[in-house]
Amino acid sequence: MIKAEELVAVNYLAEDHPRPRSVEWINRGTDQVLRPTTTDMLLRTLFQPAASPSVQKLHESSGLRVIFRSDAERERFASAFREAVARERAATEHVVTAIFDGRDKAETAIAALRDEGIPPSAISLLCRASHFGDPEANWPDGHDTLSITGAVAGGGVAGALLGVAFLFVPGVGPLAAAGAIAGSAISSVASISGIIGATGGAVAKMLTDHDVDGVMAEYYDRQIKRGKVFVSVDEQETAVAREFIERILEQFGGARPQMLKLNAN
Numbered sequence: 532m533i534k535a536e537e538l539v540a541v542n543y544l545a546e547d548h549p550r551p552r553s554v555e556w557i558n559r560g561t562d563q564v565l566r567p568t569t570t571d572m573l574l575r576t577l578f579q580p581a582a583s584p585s586v587q588k589l590h591e592s593s594g595l596r597v598i599f600r601s602d603a604e605r606e607r608f609a610s611a612f613r614e615a616v617a618r619e620r621a622a623t624e625h626v627v628t629a630i631f632d633g634r635d636k637a638e639t640a641i642a643a644l645r646d647e648g649i650p651p652s653a654i655s656l657l658c659r660a661s662h663f664g665d666p667e668a669n670w671p672d673g674h675d676t677l678s679i680t681g682a683v684a685g686g687g688v689a690g691a692l693l694g695v696a697f698l699f700v701p702g703v704g705p706l707a708a709a710g711a712i713a714g715s716a717i718s719s720v721a722s723i724s725g726i727i728g729a730t731g732g733a734v735a736k737m738l739t740d741h742d743v744d745g746v747m748a749e750y751y752d753r754q755i756k757r758g759k760v761f762v763s764v765d766e767q768e769t770a771v772a773r774e775f776i777e778r779i780l781e782q783f784g785g786a787r788p789q790m791l792k793l794n795a796n
Contacts, residue, residue: 532559533595533612535577543615549604551597559594577749625766626742627776629785630754634658637760640783644764647779653768655712655741657734657751658760660697660705706734706755711765712741 533541556565556573565573573593576586599605631637641654696713698706734755738748743763751761762785764776781787 533597534559535573535590535593535595537616538577538595540612540616540619543618544611545614548611549599549608551608552600553598555596555598557594557596558592560592565593626763627766627773627780627787628743628747628751628761628763629780629787630751631760631762631783631785633758634760636784637762640762640780640785643779643783644776647771647775649764649769649771649776652711653765654710655763655765656707656709656760657712657737658707658755659758660707708737711768712737712763 556570557563558565569589572586573589577590597605597608599608629640631640637656637658641656644654645651696708698708735748735752738751738761741763742765743751755761762780764780766773766776769776777787
């Protein structure tokens, strides 16, 4: 049984894990299979930080029942999934993230982080490319990359970080990835664009490849598509304390996961 909130850990399963015969969403309290309409609501709201009490209850009571051909396969999968949960938590705990309403606030926060001695290699930014240039620009079809080091649209973030990668994401449009996330963003789009077509999902894939928590990656995906700006700091790349990084991000308008969860209560 996989709890709904643990679903993102499947991305961290080893390649050789046992494949289930079938899966079904159930109410863990009653052991009843969820109706299609209920399952649809669950999947549409699962990665939303803010939810009504009834939807929150649905999240807490739901689970994905994974059915195998033998008890041995089930036990092997259970062991593999426990390891995947641990890997997912370990992989994401060192990344401090926030979402900003606009580029100006994000730039101010990044400037403050740099003033405190946090190196460019620790900082990342992801947003719609219109924040950096002409929103009517003639972007090429398919994903394309252009890495630059220096000023873009007058400097700002591009000047503060190591560079910017411009990508065209199917179903999303042009994105700008700056700093540490730029390199992984290129490979993320390349690996997923042929599969997802125009259905979306590449932004969340970029973020999870960047070790962002899977639940929040889905939330940030939607916010970036709406024009907001994602910023992260990798604790492993700086000696500055996590609490201080969090305070700077919040001070300059960054909404952080803990704040979003509090708003849901």
